Amino acid sequence: SGTRTLRLGHGLDVSHSVHIAMVKMGEDLERISDGKMKLEIYPSQQLGTERQCLELLQIGSLDMTKVSVGVLENFAPRMKVLGLPFLFRDRQHSFNVLDGPIGQGLLNGGEKYWLKGLGYYDAGSRSFYTKDKPVHTPEDLVGQKIRVMESVTAMDMVSGLGGSPTPISWGELYTALQQGVVDGAENNPPSFYLSRHYEVCKFYTLDEHTVLPDVLLAGTHLWEKLSNEEQGWLQQAVKTSVAYQRTLWLEAENEALEAVKKAGVEIIRPDKTLFADKIEDSFDKYKEDEEFYELITRIQETK
């Protein structure tokens, strides 16, 4: 048969490391499949928000998408585990978990929701940025309205640390910060930089509370249509794309921090244990769900 074109929609800008790595994925896919498979990428929310793209995968009119775990957990609840605060000890620990059996298990678990996970792009770790009041300790968050994603774990995390979580869509956040509807938000350095929120928020507290990776997914509508050979080609292209993106991410993170510093943002490196201790017992409430709690323990035990 002729060429199979896969349509991939996502919400990031074309200068973002994930988009650049996707372009590479498309080139690789075309090369290793000998031109039998192609990738067409729709960036910048052209085909909808992350949430809407997931629905389109389930509907079957879009083949692939990339979403944050924070959005995915509304569709595949097990994914919630990756959004728990201070779960990972460091970057390497998170890669070991994601690339190991736990991460693969979570990706495959999406199939129940007609979403086949393909891989994890690095999205660093998220930290607080505030407009007027610098945050050195969790006490500084008290009374501050912090924008969070529409995600239960994120809301629990912010209220656990003492802030008031306010869900607002990412697109409306710049204005909301400017107008004082919220006092701050939380995200990784490149997003803080690319969204220009640093123009409004002059304090960036690197408490690195959550590691919320980006997940690349295909609809099972597509996945089940692919031959074994085609699935193999796609997975191979995803693998090199993910590895490439992780190197790009480190550069982007450093560049972003440098740039916001230059723009007059004060970078605060707080004692992270103060934050971690404050919500230490927040994992206890998951004890009722044995399977989920076991997942937490297995992640903590991963080397």
Next chain:
Amino acid sequence: MQLRQTIDKLLANFLVIIMAIMVLNVLWQVASRFILGSPSSFTDELARYLMIWVGILGAAYVSGKNLHVAIDVLPSRLSEKTQKRLKLIVRILVILFCLGAMVIGGSRLVYITHVLDQNSPALQVPLSVVYVVIPISGLLIIYYQISDILKR
């Protein structure tokens, strides 16, 4: 046309109620931010879902009153007989669209969100409850169109 009047009345009352709740809800959001100091996290979502209902169910009401704006420059220059025929064609096209996209497509959307157990992020209501307004409105519009065709 007893049935049509009953449906009109029900639809109108329902729209008035949703509209009123929507206003009160947004006012409560402002109040909760100023008086209680903390924003209420569910009002935003509720307001958006109510608006989807007003918009889509209202589209059925408007359709029943034949209020959707059209351009009738060309039709108005044609003979009365041709005009009637064109109107019939338009009504059939609208029926086909509502049947395909709103009733079948909308039901499929409700089905997917239902079997995959999708809930809204803040209120945790099933999304199928929000989307079910689409096939309902589609059916109402089809009813109004058929009833208008039969009236001639």
Next chain:
Amino acid sequence: MEYAPILVLVISFICLLAIGTPVAWSIAISSTLTLLVSIPIIPAFTTVSQRIGTGLDSFALLAIPLFILSGELMNKGGIAHRLIAFAKTLVGALPGGLALINIISAMLMGAIAGSAMAAASAMGSILGPEMEKEGYSREFGAAVNITAATTGLVIPPSNVLIVYSLASGGASIAALFLAGYIPGILTGLFLMIVASFWAKKKGYKVGKRSSLKEIFKTMIDALPSLFMLVVVIGGIVSGIFTATEASAIAVLYSLILGFIYREISFPKLPQILLDSAATTAIVMLLIGASMSMSWALSYENIPQEISSGLLALSDNPIVILLIINLLLLFVGIFMDMTPAVLIFTPIFLPVVTKLGLDPVHFGIIMVLNLCIGLCTPPVGSVLFVGVGIAKTTIEKVVKPLLPLFIAMIIALFLVTYFPSLSLWLPRQFGL
């Protein structure tokens, strides 16, 4: 490039409109047909359904039903009357005084209500008969009323600017609102100059001059109505509340004022709510349908093709802006404002931002341009309202409309080529 999707889209859309299919259904049906070119039937139907549903899922859009409701309350609650009385004392004694009153009141009314149709129906029904009594031709009165009503769409608050913010992917609503003041007032001034000349030429009567005392008295009377502007715009700009919350405050405020003036009572409320819900639904179905059309456009990469085509024509910003303006004027002849903004923002915005234009500035250009379209036959919602209320016909109104169109086009080109007319005010507020 694949030609099938764009051909299906354009041809089916034009045919549907031509046979008199309501605009929203025409948009929805032609988008569905376009998707069917490359997507199987059930997913295509489901996608259209999802676009219509989730297209309305936006907190920013919520301001629209609420501003529509507050406009309705103001019409029925005696607020419009008081604004007119105040405007009358200000300019009643100038040549074409009543026409000027119409324009100023429409600007004030449109400014507060955010809807041109509300302004046109309020002014048309209140001032129209009075103008005729003073010897103005019915058609001239209608033409003035129609064009002036659209200035309220640029002067904030404005529903269509909210729609633009959504379509542009989040241009600041507060900045757009501030940016609209000067272009809106400028257009109003140009309309007043033309109307004044026309009235003088026709020898229409001049009203009596008002004393300072009368001006003061009517101003005090209109003060609570004018204060609403302060609350709404002040609240948004100073960050006390969002545009959506401001719209809810506007509803509450006009409701209380209506009760105080004893022109609104509880039994009247359900009908007011129902009328607003119906107007909202007309707009929302258009928005939902346009969401499926812009999805279909993106899916088939049509905006990229058009914008690369446009950029290939010239790399001179002045030329490109001229082409875009002419295209939009052409679009406005056939299409109403909301769907046009929703469909063409994603197509033109990438082109103009590449040329270095500010998205806020482009939003004002686009809305000001499409305001003209609202008054041109064959499709123009404000034209329909204005003509309907004046009980005249479109053919008869065209002649007095022409000079007013020229005034609007001059204002449009000034606003297009002098960005500071739009951007100066928001910059003053640091937006």
